[in-house]
Amino acid sequence: MDYKFSNKISSLQPSAIREILKATADPSIIPLAAGNPAPDAFPVDAVREIAKEILNETPIDALQYGVSEGYEPLRKKVSDWMKEREGIGEEFDSTLIVSGATQVMDLVTKVLCNEGDTVICEEPSFIGSLNCFRSYGCKLKGIPVEADGMNVDALEEALSTTENVRFIYTIPNFQNPSGATMSLEKRKRLYELAKKHNVIILEDNPYGDLRVSGEKLPTIKSMDKDGIVIYAGSFSKILSPGIRVAYAIGPSAVLAKMTVGKQASDVHTAMLNQMIVYKWLSEHNPEKHIEKIQEIYRNKLNLMCNCIDKELGDFLSYVKPEGGLFVWCRLPENVNMLEFVKKCVDKKVAVVPGNAFLVNDTDESHYIRLNFSTPSDEKIVLGVKALGEVAKSYQ
Amino acid sequence: MDYKFSNKISSLQPSAIREILKATADPSIIPLAAGNPAPDAFPVDAVREIAKEILNETPIDALQYGVSEGYEPLRKKVSDWMKEREGIGEEFDSTLIVSGATQVMDLVTKVLCNEGDTVICEEPSFIGSLNCFRSYGCKLKGIPVEADGMNVDALEEALSTTENVRFIYTIPNFQNPSGATMSLEKRKRLYELAKKHNVIILEDNPYGDLRVSGEKLPTIKSMDKDGIVIYAGSFSKILSPGIRVAYAIGPSAVLAKMTVGKQASDVHTAMLNQMIVYKWLSEHNPEKHIEKIQEIYRNKLNLMCNCIDKELGDFLSYVKPEGGLFVWCRLPENVNMLEFVKKCVDKKVAVVPGNAFLVNDTDESHYIRLNFSTPSDEKIVLGVKALGEVAKSYQ
Known part of the structure; x- marks a missing residue:
């Protein structure tokens, strides 16, 4: 049979990162391309205890169908936790539990965008989200990311000159891949621009709790008095x-449509998983665990930066991020980035080529x-050290 | 803010059934509207033991990211199990693990359909799937269901006269809601018609193992030598x-696109859940558990039919299904179905109005x-008994 695919999906490629990771499943490859949490960052003992309790005390609740909005005690807990920790949540907001944060991007795009509509995003940006927007036939308009976040002048220009912009996608904290954190001033300006142009902001904050230095900044959502975030x-x-548990907090009118969208796409998020998260938040001191993770990542980030400075100080340039999981490194102007990446794989080290994060991933990147x-x-x-050896081949 | 929604989602309503269920969360309401498995049909002890083993032996695998295709041992196990049980799976096929079967409908629609394309479905049919197709802006073309399944003459007519048909959606066993099982002859004819018209068949078989009487029939997929199912x-x-674990088996070319679609929508299905299913299939004699469930449902179906015959013998007519979870009952011609359903709720019994399963749910239904x-x-x-009392009010 000659299979014919939808327009929106036929041009979509598997994520370059996930393909690299599959190609490098070989355990002898050093995985600097992934984005997996460190194994010692998992609260294994707590999850073991919680799962046991749930399956002893309320097994039927964990195995039976749930509602699309999410397990009610978890919805309430998440709302309270975010109110307390981030000042997020107004009367007009509600909370939806989803199966991983990518599903928030998926449902927002589904309910807001027709094919051909535009999503404004930072550039570079997280390939998983860009592919999600592409999978609905959206056009992407990239706004350069600077050391203090999105170039808001370029954003203003784009909002004034682009038709059918449905939302602005931003990762304000330790942006993936750039590591940039958006300044408070830019957060405020972004909010005002979105409000002026009647465009929704989709604020993606997967790394917010992974801050290892500097001052915590307020989320854009915490500034939202107009129901636009x-x-x-x-x-x-x-x-x-x-475990695939994440959440969206946003204006109830939009969340209601997202809930209907979720019902039609995967009915609800797995109950056992939601109950595990609920008990972990309620009974296992998540703040203390977050501090532990920050300490793990602070040490690992410092180690990596020290190694880069020692082995590749004259070759790679980077701005040390205040958190997150990544260091975004610029190669010298005269080095072909894709060739460099291939040489790294030959040396058994996987890294992600910077073009994977671009709106047009055939554009040139030096990162x-x-x-x-x-x-x-x-x-x-x-x-x-292996990267350093590859760098030497250019000298 | 004046929210503007996508065309595909703005007309979509929450599932009538799930709304009825929410409205009737009141425990004093008798739930004849749901589709939840019986609580004693869950293998609670097995799941408890399995979860403990996984979190003791390989906790990191259960908590870390996985690949979009699914947990490899489970993919292999499901492929083998389906080959053995149902004769499903050719060289050209592959297997994708998803987060509940609705996600199969979601991904098939996403990769095959542009907005405005047509999906052919049985009528009546499962509202969750119909809403899924609607959520991608598909048109629905309903084919009447008879006691032995879809009217294949009407299908042939529809295939000849409808443009841009992308696939045919069918539930051949104990169809939801009609309870009808498609005859072998019709299965073969459906396959030949789809092949002739170069249209894919989406065979949804959630209830296949819930047969309580009659002879097991081969799945349509087991006849697939052309990669069209x-x-x-x-x-x-x-x-x-x-636990939200389901799977698709189909031609690799289509499954590859569905995998990219899944990556962009929820990345992968929860690992702990996939591992639980894998161990259950491998080590806990699923066939024996399925026999136990069949016995539970055989008794419950017989009980319900006996009660209907006793209390509403002259009022409701139905064809006793050979399996599944539902009895599809026809009201007398002179009774207004929606009024009857409301009277049932007044008597504290929830049932689903038949129009919910129609292509145009404002059409009249007597079921x-x-x-x-x-x-x-x-x-x-x-x-x-309460339904019988409502029926008496019409005499």
């Missing part, structure tokens, strides 16, 4: 990504993204 | 719906759907 939060980086959460400390040292 | 299987009815898996035996007796 949808906040995507996740338990993937602070509890477990494999590579290095991850410090997945590899062990030993592998960080070995991996960056 | 996508099979949707699920663990919701034989293990647990709350109601009764579920026998969710209520206890006592509630079945009380619920049908």
Whole structure:
């Protein structure tokens, strides 16, 4: 049979990162391309205890169908936690539990965008979200990311000159891949621009709790008095990504449509998983666990930066991020980035080529993204040393 | 803010059934409207033991990211199990693990359909799937269901006269809501018609293992030598719906696009859940558990039918299904179905109005759907007795 695919999906390629990761499933490859949490960042003992309690005390609730909005005690808990921690949530807002934060991007795009509508995003930006927007036939309009976040002048220009902009996608904290954190001034200006142009902001904050230095900044959602911000939060980086539990907080009118969309796409998020997150938040001191994770990542980030400075100080340039999972490194002007990445794979180190994060991924990039959460400390040292050897081949 | 929604989502309503269920969360209401498995159909002890083993032995695998295709041992196990049980799976096929079978419908629609394309479905049909197709802006073309399945003459006519038909959606076993099982002859004719017209068949078989009488019939997928059938299987009815694990088996070219679609929508299905299903299939004799469930439902179906015959013999007519979860009952011509349903709610019994399953749910229906898996035996007796009292008000 000659299969004919929809327009929106036929041009979509598998995520370059996930393909690299599959190609490098070989355990001898040093994984600086991934974005997996460090294995010691998982609260294994707590999850073991919680799962046991749930399956002893309320097994039927964990195995039976649930409602599309999410497990009610978790919805309430998340709302309270975000109100307390981030000042998020007004009368007009509600909370939806989803199966990983990518599903927030999926549902927002589904309910807001027709094919051909435009999503404004930072450039570079998280390939998973860009592919999600593409999978609905959206056009992407990229706004350059600077050391203090999105170039808001370029944003203003884009909002004034682009038709059918449906929302602005931003990762304000330790942006993936650039590591940039948006300044408070830019957050305020972004909010005002979105309000003026009647455009929704989709604020994706998966790394917010992974701050390892500097001052915490208010979320854009915490400034929202007009019901124009949808906040995507996740338990993937602070509890477990494999458990697939995340949430959206946003204006009830939009969340109601997203709930109908979720009902039609996967009915509801797995109950056992929602109950595990609920008990973890309620009974296992998540703040203390988050501090532990920050300490793990602070050490790993410092280690990676020290190694880069030692092995590649004259070759790679980067701005040390205040958190997150990645270091975004610029190669010298005369080095072909894709060739460099291939040479790294030959040396058994996987890194992500920077073009993967561009709106048009055939554009030229001089960047590579290095991850410090997945590899062990030993592998960080070995991996960056190998990159240093590749760099020497250019001298 | 004046929210503007996408065309595909703005007309979509929450599932009537799920709304009825929410409205009737009141525990004093007898739930004949649901489709939940019976609580005693869950293998609670097995799941408790399995979850403990996984979180003791390989907790990191259960909590870390996985690949979009699904947990490799489960993919292999499902492929083998379906080959052995159903004769499903050719060289050209592959298997994708998803988060509940509705996600199969979601991904098939996403990769095959542009807005305005047509999906052919049985009428009446499962509202969750119809809403899924609607959520991508598809037109629905309904084919009447007879006691032995879809009217294949009407199907042939529709295939000849309808443009841009992308696939045919069918539930061949104990169809929801009609309970009808498609005859072998019709299965073969459906396959040949789809092949002739170069149209894919989406075979949804959530209830196949819930046969309580009659002879098992081959799946349509088992006849597929041309790569034109996508099979949707699920663990919701034989293990647990709350765990959200299901699968698609179909031609690799289509499954590859569905995998990219899944990556862009929820990345992957929760790992702990996939591992639970894998261990259950591998180590806990699923066939024996399925026999136990069949016995539970055989008794509940017989009880409900006996009660209907006793209390409403002259009022409701129905064809006793050979399996599944529902009895599809026709009201007398002179009774207004929606009024009858409201009177039932007044008597504290929830049933689903038949129009919910129509392509145009404002069309008239003389049917109601009764579920026998969710209520206890006592509630079945009380619920049908209450329906009998409502029926008396028409005499």
